[in-house]
Amino acid sequence: MASLYSSVLLVSGGVEFLTERAVRRALEQAREADPEASVSEVDGARVGPGELTVMTGPSLFSARSVVVVRGIESLPAAAAEELLAYAAAPDADVALLLSHGGGQKGKGVLDKLRRCSAVEEVKVAAPKPWEAGRWVSAEVRHLGGSISSDAADLLVAAVGHDLRSLAAAADQLVDASTGADGKRRPIDVTLTRQYFGGRAEVRGFDIADAAIDGQLADALEQLRWAIGNNVAPVLITSAFASGLRSLARYGVASSQGLQEAELARAVGAPPFRLKKLRTQLRGWDAAGIATAVGVVARADLDVKGAADPLFALERMVLDVAGARSR
CATH class of the missing domain: 1.20.272.10 (Zinc Finger, Delta Prime; domain 3)
Structure with a gap:
C-alpha cells in the first residue's frame, strides 16, 4: 500500500471484523510513518456540519494528521458533500481512512468516492465455507508462520467459521510454534490438536x-x-x-x-x-x-x-x- 498521506483509503464490505481490522492496520501504518501525527476518529452518523472540514484542516499541534471516519453510509447529507469535496483534492499532510459497512445504504456516496483518483479502495469479504481453511492459511502467513492444509482444516472444524475466533486461534498457534530462539516451526496437525483437539x-x-x-x-x-x-x-x-x-x-x-x-x-x-x-x-x-x-x-x-x-x-x-x- 502506498503512503496513506495525501490520499483517501476506503475500506468496504459487510464483515465488521474484517472492515475494522483493515482500518486499524491502516491506522497503525499511518502512525508508524509519522508517530507525531494527531489522530481523530468519529462515527459517520455523528459528523456534524463543518466537522470534517475542521478535522481535515491544518493542525495546531502536529504537521500531519490522521482522520478515521467509520460507517460513512450513515453520514448526514451535509457531511457527505464535505467528504466528496475533500476527496477530490486531499491535503498532502492528512491520511483519511473511511469505512463503509456494505449494502445499499450510502451507495451514492460510495460510487462518487470510487470515481475520485485519490481514493484507494480495499474490499473485504468473508470466505465461503469451503475457503475457510485457505483463509486460515493466509492468516497464519500474515502473522509470519506457516500451517499445513490438514491443520488448517482441523482448526476450522474445531473453532467454526467465525472469523474473529479463527484469527485469534491462528494467532495462538503461531505464538505456540515460536521457539525461544524466535524461530517458527510449521504448524501441523499435532500442534493444532494439542491446542484445539479437545473441542x-x-x-x-x-x-x-x-x-x-x-x-x-x-x-x-x-x-x-x-x-x-x-x-x-x-x-x-x-x-x-x-x-x-x-x-x-x-x-x-x-x-x-x-x-x-x-x-x-x-x-x-x-x-x-x-x-x-x-x-x-x-x-x-x-x-x-x-x-x-x-x-x-x-x-x-x-x-x-x-x-x-x-x-x-x-x-x-x-x-x-x-x-x-x-
Whole structure:
C-alpha cells in the first residue's frame, strides 16, 4: 500500500471484523510513518456540519494528521458533500481512512468516492465455507508462520467459521510454534490438536472419519473417550451426517470433470478436504452411502430420545463401518 498521506483509503464490505481490522492496520501504518501525527476518529452518523472540514484542516499541534471516519453510509447529507469535496483534492499532510459497512445504504456516496483518483479502495469479504481453511492459511502467513492444509482444516472444524475466533486461534498457534530462539516451526496437525483437539466438534469429525475409513477399533476408542468426556451425542451424529453428505456430493460431482475450485464449491467443502474425500470414496458405493445415511438418521433420533447414547452411537459406528463396499 502506498503512503496513506495525501490520499483517501476506503475500506468496504459487510464483515465488521474484517472492515475494522483493515482500518486499524491502516491506522497503525499511518502512525508508524509519522508517530507525531494527531489522530481523530468519529462515527459517520455523528459528523456534524463543518466537522470534517475542521478535522481535515491544518493542525495546531502536529504537521500531519490522521482522520478515521467509520460507517460513512450513515453520514448526514451535509457531511457527505464535505467528504466528496475533500476527496477530490486531499491535503498532502492528512491520511483519511473511511469505512463503509456494505449494502445499499450510502451507495451514492460510495460510487462518487470510487470515481475520485485519490481514493484507494480495499474490499473485504468473508470466505465461503469451503475457503475457510485457505483463509486460515493466509492468516497464519500474515502473522509470519506457516500451517499445513490438514491443520488448517482441523482448526476450522474445531473453532467454526467465525472469523474473529479463527484469527485469534491462528494467532495462538503461531505464538505456540515460536521457539525461544524466535524461530517458527510449521504448524501441523499435532500442534493444532494439542491446542484445539479437545473441542467437541473435532472429536465428532475424527470419529466419523475413522468409521467412514473403516478403522473400526479407532472409531470406537475415540467414541468412548468422547462420551466419557461429556461430548454431546448430537454433535457426533451431526459430524457423521456431515461427513456422509460430503462423501455423497463428492461422488456425484467428481464425475463431472470440474476443476478443483468448482468441485469444492459443488461439494461444499474446502479444497484441502477433497483429497480425503477422494480416498474415502474408494471404499464406498452409492448404496452403501444411502444405507449409512439411514443409520445415522436413526441414531440421531435415538440419542435425542430415551435410548442409551453410548449403545446407540456404538451401533451407529458399527453399522456405518459395515456399510462400506470394501
